[in-house]
Amino acid sequence: MPFDAKWEDYQRMALRFAESLDGSEPLAVARAYAGFGRRxxxxxxxxxxxxADRAFHLVATATDLIDxxxxxxxxxxxxxxxxxxxRVLEEAISLDANCxxxxxxxxxSRCPSFESYYxxxxxxxxxxxxxxxxxxxxxxxxxxxxxTERLELACALxxxxxxxxxxxxxxxxxxxxxxxxxxxxxxxxLDLDLNDNAGARYTAALAYAKLEDEQGLDQLEARCRRxxxxxxGTDAWMLIAxxxxxxxxxxLPRARQLVSKLIELYPQAVVALARQRELPDGVFSRLAVPxxxxxELILALSEATVLTQEGRDSLGKGALGSWLLQESxxxxxxxxxxxxDDVIEGMxxxxxxxxxxxx
Amino acid sequence: xxxxSELVERVASRRRAELGSLSDAGYQExxxxxxxxxxxxxxxxxxxxxxxxxxxxxxxxxxxxxEDLLDDNAFFEARTRxxxxxxxxxxxxxxxxxxxxxxxxxxxxxxxxxxDTTLGPLLxxxxxxxxxxxxxxxxxxxxxxxxxxxxxxxxxxxxxxxxDSARYRLASEKGEEAIALSPSDVLGLRHTCxxxxxxxxxxxxFDALDVRFSRQGSAWSHLGRAxxxxxxxxxxxxxxxxxxxxxxxxxxxxxxxxxxxxxxxLPDRPEAAPLSFQEAxxxxxxxxxxxxxxxxxxxxxxxxxxxxxxAQDFANRKGFDW
Numbered sequence: 001m002p003f004d005a006k007w008e009d010y011q012r013m014a015l016r017f018a019e020s021l022d023g024s025e026p027l028a029v030a031r032a033y034a035g036f037g038r039r040x041x042x043x044x045x046x047x048x049x050x051x052a053d054r055a056f057h058l059v060a061t062a063t064d065l066i067d068x069x070x071x072x073x074x075x076x077x078x079x080x081x082x083x084x085x086x087r088v089l090e091e092a093i094s095l096d097a098n099c100x101x102x103x104x105x106x107x108x109s110r111c112p113s114f115e116s117y118y119x120x121x122x123x124x125x126x127x128x129x130x131x132x133x134x135x136x137x138x139x140x141x142x143x144x145x146x147x148t149e150r151l152e153l154a155c156a157l158x159x160x161x162x163x164x165x166x167x168x169x170x171x172x173x174x175x176x177x178x179x180x181x182x183x184x185x186x187x188x189x190l191d192l193d194l195n196d197n198a199g200a201r202y203t204a205a206l207a208y209a210k211l212e213d214e215q216g217l218d219q220l221e222a223r224c225r226r227x228x229x230x231x232x233g234t235d236a237w238m239l240i241a242x243x244x245x246x247x248x249x250x251x252l253p254r255a256r257q258l259v260s261k262l263i264e265l266y267p268q269a270v271v272a273l274a275r276q277r278e279l280p281d282g283v284f285s286r287l288a289v290p291x292x293x294x295x296e297l298i299l300a301l302s303e304a305t306v307l308t309q310e311g312r313d314s315l316g317k318g319a320l321g322s323w324l325l326q327e328s329x330x331x332x333x334x335x336x337x338x339x340x341d342d343v344i345e346g347m348x349x350x351x352x353x354x355x356x357x358x359x
Numbered sequence: 360x361x362x363x364s365e366l367v368e369r370v371a372s373r374r375r376a377e378l379g380s381l382s383d384a385g386y387q388e389x390x391x392x393x394x395x396x397x398x399x400x401x402x403x404x405x406x407x408x409x410x411x412x413x414x415x416x417x418x419x420x421x422x423x424x425x426e427d428l429l430d431d432n433a434f435f436e437a438r439t440r441x442x443x444x445x446x447x448x449x450x451x452x453x454x455x456x457x458x459x460x461x462x463x464x465x466x467x468x469x470x471x472x473x474x475d476t477t478l479g480p481l482l483x484x485x486x487x488x489x490x491x492x493x494x495x496x497x498x499x500x501x502x503x504x505x506x507x508x509x510x511x512x513x514x515x516x517x518x519x520x521x522x523d524s525a526r527y528r529l530a531s532e533k534g535e536e537a538i539a540l541s542p543s544d545v546l547g548l549r550h551t552c553x554x555x556x557x558x559x560x561x562x563x564x565f566d567a568l569d570v571r572f573s574r575q576g577s578a579w580s581h582l583g584r585a586x587x588x589x590x591x592x593x594x595x596x597x598x599x600x601x602x603x604x605x606x607x608x609x610x611x612x613x614x615x616x617x618x619x620x621x622x623x624x625l626p627d628r629p630e631a632a633p634l635s636f637q638e639a640x641x642x643x644x645x646x647x648x649x650x651x652x653x654x655x656x657x658x659x660x661x662x663x664x665x666x667x668x669x670a671q672d673f674a675n676r677k678g679f680d681w
Binding site for chain 1: 474527
């Protein structure tokens with residue numbers, strides 16, 4: 001399960017609520033629980049919460065603004081969304097100086113280059129690690145005698161900001177062209193979190209493909225089979241990584257097989273593969289999208305531009321990007337060709353063959 | 360490619376074989392005579408075709424020199440005409456000798472397609488060349504046999520097209536194959552390999568290559584090392600490496616900060632003096648796909664005092680834009 005700020009906000013509040021009911025009569029507990037959902041949604045302030053919980057709620061609000069509203073906003077709307085999100089994050093930090101999600105998200109827009117953001121993340125990582133580890137210990141102590149489930153959740157909630165920090169370092173390292181560094185962070189994430197909520201396996205797959213390390217990719221796939229929730233090797237990231245490797249080895253039949261596989265597994269894949277949209281990366285974490293949805297493929301392709309856009313080519317889409325565009329158009333139906341009109345037009349003479357199909 | 364001198368060698372070595380035993384001094388004399396009027400000695404379709412290739416390469420290079428002052432549109436028009444002419448010249452040579460490997464290589468390159476598209480025909484041509492030349496015994500260094508040089512040129516083109524189409528492992532494999540065939544590596548495939556290893560963040564292979572060539576150092580190896588260390592996140596070492604590149608390669612910093620357009624190699628890399636500014640412009644041009652993949656690299660390098668001032672100083676001395 002990818003990180004979801006709203007759900008995490010809910011989980012934090014539910015945990016706090018459960019703690020507050022310790023020692024109450026069972027009937028009273030049952031009654032209180034029945035009202036929790038409504039109070040969370042409508043009367044949040046009436047629930048028990050710490051400043052850290054309030055700060056995280058603001059993180060969830062900012063995530064919604066930056067990661068889910070901003071990409072679809074008009075320029076005019078963006079002008080109000082951005083300062084609003086900043087205010088929300090600053091307030092979160094003022095409530096909780098150790099609200100690392102807010103600190104990380106706030107800094108993302110202040111850094112002029114990938115490099116400077118990466119350096120920022122790198123410099124503060126030891127502090128984030130130490131504070132989160134301490135918070136985890138504290139949480140374990142406080143919830144020590146209650147249910148395992150509650151203990152696990154309390155510990156997880158304390159650790160997640162550090163995992164997101166590392167995951168952001170991994171994804172920025174990938175963009176900065178530091179693939180071995182990316183793998184170092186991803187491997188650490190996979191060691192720390194058996195569920196791989198951060199989706200380190202996806203970033204790692206792209207990094208192995210960048211290093212043209214097929215053995216590394218095989219080992220990653222084997223490792224992912226042991227994860228509790230995993231589509232083991234058939235997710236879009238892994239398939240795109242394999243596709244890139246086949247293309248780089250110039251094993252074009254294999255690369256074509258993988259294009260077909262993506263088309264088979266993902267709805268509207270032809271259009272996504274042709275368009276190769278570039279989306280802004282999630283600032284809180286990788287966007288939460290349903291597995292094997294059209295959105296998941298679009299997201300994976302957007303992250304995979306580090307692979308597709310490499311090399312010299314006349315379309316400006318990179319060697320693999322251009323090849324993928326032409327291959328996917330060969331799979332397109334007439335309606336899809338019509339939908340991709342603008343893409344085909346941008347191809348110049350290379351698009352002529354497909355224009356015929358659209359008419 | 361110095362096609363005319365290769366033609367002289369081809370013709371002279373054929374004559375030597377025909378004449379039977381010939382002393383070294385005798386061969387030198389023969390070489391001189393052939394050099395004086397090579398066309399007079401030409402005596403086979405192979406040599407005739409190769410002469411056409413030599414002329415085509417010379418014509419192409421002369422046409423290129425005349426394009427320096429053209430504006431962008433005029434340049435690209437002239438370039439298209441130049442490529443079309445080269446392609447026709449190759450057709451002519453191939454009509455006389457369909458096995459002329461250099462004509463076939465230049466013909467593929469003159470189609471001026473994306474490297475991803477060019478690579479297929481180049482790989483096929485490599486197989487053809489191996490089949491064509493495979494029968495003859497291999498000397499310790501293939502470069503010493505003028506008839507084997509086309510194979511090395513084809514491998515160099517395959518390696519570069521692999522590199523330019525983002526296939527770094529293939530680029531280095533083809534480069535290593537060529538170096539194994541010709542350890543003197545006159546065509547400089549080690550430079551493509553060095554950049555590929557830097558891109559693949561393979562420090563072991565990068566160092567092993569450097570050692571094999573006695574750590575001679577070139578614009579490619581110095582730049583490649585800086586990229587490699589930057590990618591590995593070893594920043595103090597990367598800073599030392601980029602300073603080293605700046606200090607050892609004339610105008611290296613300027614070439615990195617202000618890259619210039621370099622046209623397709625037809626068929627191979629133009630000659631440049633070791634560690635010269637011209638070598639730097641070639642290295643930066645070739646490294647471009649790798650530099651683009653490290654988006655903040657140039658910005659980082661510019662931020663280093665030595666690099667910035669060296670570039671500025673070079674521009675002032677040469678009267679270049681800054």
